[in-house]
Amino acid sequence: MCKKTFNALGWIILLGMGISWIVFGYSNWYLLLLPIAYIFFLVNDGSIKELKRIRKMSIFQVILMLFALVVSVAIVFSLIQLSSYLINDVLYLTGGIKTFSEIMAIILSLYPVKITFGTVVYRVANDLKGTG
Numbered sequence: 001m002c003k004k005t006f007n008a009l010g011w012i013i014l015l016g017m018g019i020s021w022i023v024f025g026y027s028n029w030y031l032l033l034l035p036i037a038y039i040f041f042l043v044n045d046g047s048i049k050e051l052k053r054i055r056k057m058s059i060f061q062v063i064l065m066l067f068a069l070v071v072s073v074a075i076v077f078s079l080i081q082l083s084s085y086l087i088n089d090v091l092y093l094t095g096g097i098k099t100f101s102e103i104m105a106i107i108l109s110l111y112p113v114k115i116t117f118g119t120v121v122y123r124v125a126n127d128l129k130g131t132g
Contacts, residue, residue: 003044003045003046004044006043007041009037009040013036017030017033017034022103056128057128061127061128065121068117068121069117071116072117073113075112075113076109079112080105080106080109083106087101
């Protein structure tokens with residue numbers, strides 16, 4: 001398949017997921033669909049070919065990336081719990097405002113992960129480029 005097909009499939013998954021989230025509410029299936037869409041976008045921009053360098057990673061780099069992943073997940077989980085507490089128990093939001101606030105809270109809580117985990121992955125990738 002060509003790269004444009006993978007890009008289109010990624011957008012179809014994301015848009016379908018967003019529409020179903022608004023219509024039916026949150027589901028655990030989104031945790032599976034989001035990485036699949038991300039992989040489609042990786043194939044589209046050619047980054048998936050970069051994964052051949054994983055074999056050259058040291059044990060320290062693997063442990064560092066796993067630690068960054070755990071810290072990133074902990075940050076997102078705590079921010080989502082905090083926003084849920086604020087939306088439900090402090091502000092007592094209901095209806096469409098509550099749904100909009102939940103969507104914005106989840107989107108905003110993903111940015112610290114992008115910064116923390118993305119920085120670690122970028123540095124490890126640059127280290128691998130320097131050695132390979």
